[in-house]
Amino acid sequence: MSAIPANAAPVTVTVTGAAGQIGYALLFRIAAGDMLGPDVPVRLKLLEVPQAVRSAEGVAMELDDGAFPLLRGVDVTTDARIAFDGANLALLVGARPRGPGMERSDLLEANGAIFGPQGAAINAGAADDVRVLVVGNPANTNALITRAAAPDVPAERFTAMTRLDHNRALTQVAKRAEVPVSQVRRVTIWGNHSATQYPDVFHATVDDRPAPEVLEVPEDGAGWLTETFVPTVAQRGAAVIEVRGGSSVASAANAALEHTHDWVRGTPVGDWTSAGLVSQGEYGVPEGLVCSFPVISDGGPALGPDVARWSVVEGLELSELSRARIDASVAELEAEREAVRALGLV
Numbered sequence: 001m002s003a004i005p006a007n008a009a010p011v012t013v014t015v016t017g018a019a020g021q022i023g024y025a026l027l028f029r030i031a032a033g034d035m036l037g038p039d040v041p042v043r044l045k046l047l048e049v050p051q052a053v054r055s056a057e058g059v060a061m062e063l064d065d066g067a068f069p070l071l072r073g074v075d076v077t078t079d080a081r082i083a084f085d086g087a088n089l090a091l092l093v094g095a096r097p098r099g100p101g102m103e104r105s106d107l108l109e110a111n112g113a114i115f116g117p118q119g120a121a122i123n124a125g126a127a128d129d130v131r132v133l134v135v136g137n138p139a140n141t142n143a144l145i146t147r148a149a150a151p152d153v154p155a156e157r158f159t160a161m162t163r164l165d166h167n168r169a170l171t172q173v174a175k176r177a178e179v180p181v182s183q184v185r186r187v188t189i190w191g192n193h194s195a196t197q198y199p200d201v202f203h204a205t206v207d208d209r210p211a212p213e214v215l216e217v218p219e220d221g222a223g224w225l226t227e228t229f230v231p232t233v234a235q236r237g238a239a240v241i242e243v244r245g246g247s248s249v250a251s252a253a254n255a256a257l258e259h260t261h262d263w264v265r266g267t268p269v270g271d272w273t274s275a276g277l278v279s280q281g282e283y284g285v286p287e288g289l290v291c292s293f294p295v296i297s298d299g300g301p302a303l304g305p306d307v308a309r310w311s312v313v314e315g316l317e318l319s320e321l322s323r324a325r326i327d328a329s330v331a332e333l334e335a336e337r338e339a340v341r342a343l344g345l346v
């Protein structure tokens, strides 16, 4: 018999792009408790476009067939107002993925129009504690658009996913140091989820020792850091597209689960992660941009408006190299903001 009380209130999780690849890799794990924990029942609301709604209904059938003890219902809709009504968590995955040879910036206009109406629907009907994770690219600027359309929801509730980049960075450091990935902490992804992102190891540790010492990285980053590490992490999405013939799916779904898990349940003591948050001017990043920072969450026992906030890890010293790389990525975010302003999206 299940230990989950039958009368425990479920958390409503809305997932857009539910019939897509990431949706398929994500939904069953949410239903299994991998995102919110083995003691939190969930109700899923799936949003799709009309062309794909039948396929989303098929996914809902399979979710039923999983007989997940935590799953308290699945609704499928093409109407954003219905999808976000009562949502505690909104995972905005639905968007057009990048194909070979395309830059994420090519997607601004195509995807911009999706996120305004979804932001408005969140503003109109989501739960008071709604938390939003944007996965669909260009994730940072899509989060900016979503937030602009939801003026009644606090800015801190809008996030963009850079957890996949963070995980990619952890693995590259672990491989270089020849240690299990669990021995690497405090890497940071700064800036945009794009090729300009800056994966930073200067505050990281490997086996509790400073990563630059273990990895023999000089302060100017000459050698492995700038020649191999940064381009490998920043261009990993494109590399997977090239080799796999499609953009990252299971690793992206995993990152979305981890981002949300840590936001709600807290980051491990002594470590931090990376997430795109609405800047309040930290590290000189212009206010309002959705920029990736080193972040911690104190987590909480449950969802609710007063628990589980992300906060930026402040006070890190930045080398000249780090400052220049962060500034370059932030300049790209500013250019994206200008582009969507010109389109009337923010």
Ligand SMILES: NC(=O)c1ccc[n+]([C@@H]2O[C@H](COP(=O)([O-])OP(=O)(O)OC[C@H]3O[C@@H](n4cnc5c(N)ncnc54)[C@H](O)[C@@H]3O)[C@@H](O)[C@H]2O)c1
Binding pocket: 016, 017, 018, 019, 020, 021, 022, 023, 047, 048, 049, 052, 093, 094, 095, 096, 097, 098, 114, 134, 135, 136, 137, 138, 139, 161, 162, 163, 164, 165, 193, 247, 248, 249, 252
């Ligand atoms: N931030 C990251 O780290 C990261 C990583 C991987 C992929 N992504 C992005 O995630 C997105 C989804 O990737 P995928 O592989 O699942 O793509 P996919 O094409 O398989 O699925 C996207 C789904 O979104 C649906 N969709 C489109 N517009 C919608 C709308 N207005 N409302 C609801 N659903 C809508 C489509 O019908 C489709 O089923 C892409 O933008 C991709 O670039 C981001």
Ligand SMILES: O=C(O)C[C@H](O)C(=O)O
Binding pocket: 097, 098, 104, 137, 164, 236, 237, 238, 240, 247, 248
């Ligand atoms: O690179 C892409 O377009 C997909 C995704 O953003 C990724 O980083 O894998």
